[in-house]
Amino acid sequence: MIFLLCISAVLANFNTQYVTDQLEIQQTNLNSSKTYLLSMIITQLPINNYCLPLLQIIINNQTYNDSLAYSIKANIQKVYFDQTENITIKVSCNLLEYFQNQKNINKTMHFNLTLNEAKQHIQSPCQFPHYGQNCSLSIQQIQKEFSVTILILNNTWFYAYTILDNNNYEVYVQNGESLFGISIISFNKVNVTRLPSFLQNFVVLNTDNNENQISLSQTEDSQDSIYIIGLYNFNSTQIQEITITITCPFQNEEFPFWATILLISIVIFGLLLFLIILCHYRRQYKKITQIKPVLDRKVLKKYMPTKKVDSKMSSDTCSVCLVQFELKEKYCQTPCNHYFHEQCLYDWTTKQANCPVCRQGLLENEINQLQEVKKNRNLQAEQLNNQESIKSKEDPPSQTYRDLPFLQLSSSPFRTQCKIELDCSPQGEHSPQIIQFDGSPQNLTNRNLYFQSDGIVESQN
Numbered sequence: 259m260i261f262l263l264c265i266s267a268v269l270a271n272f273n274t275q276y277v278t279d280q281l282e283i284q285q286t287n288l289n290s291s292k293t294y295l296l297s298m299i300i301t302q303l304p305i306n307n308y309c310l311p312l313l314q315i316i317i318n319n320q321t322y323n324d325s326l327a328y329s330i331k332a333n334i335q336k337v338y339f340d341q342t343e344n345i346t347i348k349v350s351c352n353l354l355e356y357f358q359n360q361k362n363i364n365k366t367m368h369f370n371l372t373l374n375e376a377k378q379h380i381q382s383p384c385q386f387p388h389y390g391q392n393c394s395l396s397i398q399q400i401q402k403e404f405s406v407t408i409l410i411l412n413n414t415w416f417y418a419y420t421i422l423d424n425n426n427y428e429v430y431v432q433n434g435e436s437l438f439g440i441s442i443i444s445f446n447k448v449n450v451t452r453l454p455s456f457l458q459n460f461v462v463l464n465t466d467n468n469e470n471q472i473s474l475s476q477t478e479d480s481q482d483s484i485y486i487i488g489l490y491n492f493n494s495t496q497i498q499e500i501t502i503t504i505t506c507p508f509q510n511e512e513f514p515f516w517a518t519i520l521l522i523s524i525v526i527f528g529l530l531l532f533l534i535i536l537c538h539y540r541r542q543y544k545k546i547t548q549i550k551p552v553l554d555r556k557v558l559k560k561y562m563p564t565k566k567v568d569s570k571m572s573s574d575t576c577s578v579c580l581v582q583f584e585l586k587e588k589y590c591q592t593p594c595n596h597y598f599h600e601q602c603l604y605d606w607t608t609k610q611a612n613c614p615v616c617r618q619g620l621l622e623n624e625i626n627q628l629q630e631v632k633k634n635r636n637l638q639a640e641q642l643n644n645q646e647s648i649k650s651k652e653d654p655p656s657q658t659y660r661d662l663p664f665l666q667l668s669s670s671p672f673r674t675q676c677k678i679e680l681d682c683s684p685q686g687e688h689s690p691q692i693i694q695f696d697g698s699p700q701n702l703t704n705r706n707l708y709f710q711s712d713g714i715v716e717s718q719n
């Protein structure tokens with residue numbers, strides 16, 4: 259009895275070697291209360307790599323296969339099953355669609371099939387981005403807008419993933435003359451890594467040295483889509499190099515609002531800074547270059563206000579520029595009763611604080627002094643006039659004293675000469691009488707002149 263049981267247990271297990279491209283066998287003597295593991299160990303892949311070796315178990319018309327076998331060109335494929343007595347085992351090399359039209363396709367492979375009882379069917383799921391047997395492999399992340407060069411072993415898959423945003427992206431692949439296949443699959447990030455089959459979206463890249471371009475469009479349901487990129491090196495003997503770049507060709511996104519505000523702020527700040535610097539330097543420049551006028555402009559405006567030339571003085575000339583005044587030109591009159599073009603006087607008083615003609619000081623205190631002197635003389639003249647009028651009432655007016663001009667001379671320290679012309683002849687039969695005084699200012703003050711029939715005479719008293 260014990261011996262028989264042993265035989266039935268031995269019958270369920272097997273380990274057989276095959277050299278074929280297609281296999282289908284039935285296994286009927288299984289124990290439905292046990293869990294089994296069917297393994298395929300490939301010892302030699304088909305020569306030209308155009309197909310995918312695949313192990314399948316069919317139970318009640320339902321097919322089970324090693325999901326990883328779709329993703330990795332695995333040398334070992336494993337399928338667990340239980341609760342059945344009959345299974346159909348299928349092994350095939352599924353031709354990749356891209357190579358359907360190839361001639362001389364050899365799909366023959368060498369493999370071992372083993373069937374064993376399994377203690378427990380526990381296949382712990384791998385955490386993203388790990389995958390493979392015992393989760394020992396991991397998917398490498400490719401950053402957007404970076405170029406990555408990857409070395410891929412012969413007859414090997416390489417997996418990478420990238421996380422994209424709302425934009426559309428382009429994948430550029432440079433594989434030179436090496437034969438590579440690529441499969442890009444959109445993938446919702448979950449805790450468990452279930453690599454998609456590379457049979458989906460599988461593209462064999464051109465080998466004409468040009469860049470291959472694949473567009474990735476954003477899936478609508480997820481904010482950040484993960485794309486898994488599978489790259490397969492078809493070369494059976496050599497490691498090959500491939501460069502991959504993921505880039506966003508169009509910036510669909512509008513310029514962010516905060517960036518606009520920041521940019522405007524920077525521009526305004528820059529302008530303000532520029533203006534402040536400009537003002538500072540202008541002030542400095544003015545300080546350096548501007549010559550302070552000797553005579554304060556306020557004094558000019560207060561005591562020598564600007565007036566407009568009228569017809570009465572249009573025949574006079576400005577003693578600074580020697581040009582005749584024109585109607586409505588601006589002029590200034592000094593307290594010493596000299597006239598100049600406004601600009602001529604302004605220019606003169608930047609260098610000197612006196613009258614260009616008589617050298618009368620034009621500083622405020624000098625003007626006040628002059629006005630004081632004028633006031634006193636006017637008072638004296640008034641008193642004298644009053645005395646004269648009293649005198650004339652007492653004595654009838656003499657012919658010689660009529661139209662007496664009373665002349666008082668300024669005591670300016672610069673005055674050295676005085677020339678007086680009088681023409682009092684009503685018929686103009688006499689030429690103008692001229693009297694000249696020369697000498698020191700003391701000599702010239704308070705001279706009394708009288709007009710007589712034979713000319714101007716000076717009174718000595």
Ligand SMILES: [Zn+2]
Nearest residue numbers: 576579599602
């Ligand atoms: Zn002038």
Ligand SMILES: [Zn+2]
Nearest residue numbers: 594596613616
């Ligand atoms: Zn003057």
